[in-house]
Every structure is written in C-alpha cells, then in structure tokens.
Amino acid sequence: MTEPRPGDPGVHYQILVSGDLSPGWADWFGGFELSHPTLGTSLLDGHVADQTALFGLLARLHDLNLPLLSVARVDRQPLTRRTP
Numbered sequence: 001m002t003e004p005r006p007g008d009p010g011v012h013y014q015i016l017v018s019g020d021l022s023p024g025w026a027d028w029f030g031g032f033e034l035s036h037p038t039l040g041t042s043l044l045d046g047h048v049a050d051q052t053a054l055f056g057l058l059a060r061l062h063d064l065n066l067p068l069l070s071v072a073r074v075d076r077q078p079l080t081r082r083t084p
Helices: 023-029 051-063
Strands: 011-018 033-035 041-048 068-074
Touching (some): 051 068
Antiparallel strands (some): 011 068
C-alpha cells in the first residue's frame, strides 16, 4: 500500500500519533511504513486509495486509543505549470 503503481488513484499521507507502535503493527495498517521520529511518537507513512481508506486507517488508530498529533497529505509529484 505504500508504493502506488503509475496511474493508480490515491494520495500519500503521513500520520503522526502519540505512542510507540512496534514495527509489527505495519501489516495491520496496510503496509504503511512505521517509524519513531521522536520518543513517544509513531509516524505512519504510506498511500491510501481514497478517503474511505483514510477513514478506515484513522478508525484503527482510534481503536488503539492513539491520539492523533497530525495528518498530512504529501504530494510526491512536482507541480507543473501549464502554459496558455
């Protein structure tokens, strides 16, 4: 789920939560990469197909009682300027 195929719809997100998730949780979160940028936090980094998938991911974090610190959409492709 972290690396979309060319042409696939979806968006890349980075989700920061309070709490230490072990690397084994990555599979439960659809293959998101899991890291710990600071002590006591966990960062989920990956691709979701649509808003419904994002909501499902956030619901799983809620089920684990992990407070959200931030949810950031990450644009991986550079913006191109159209010429008239």
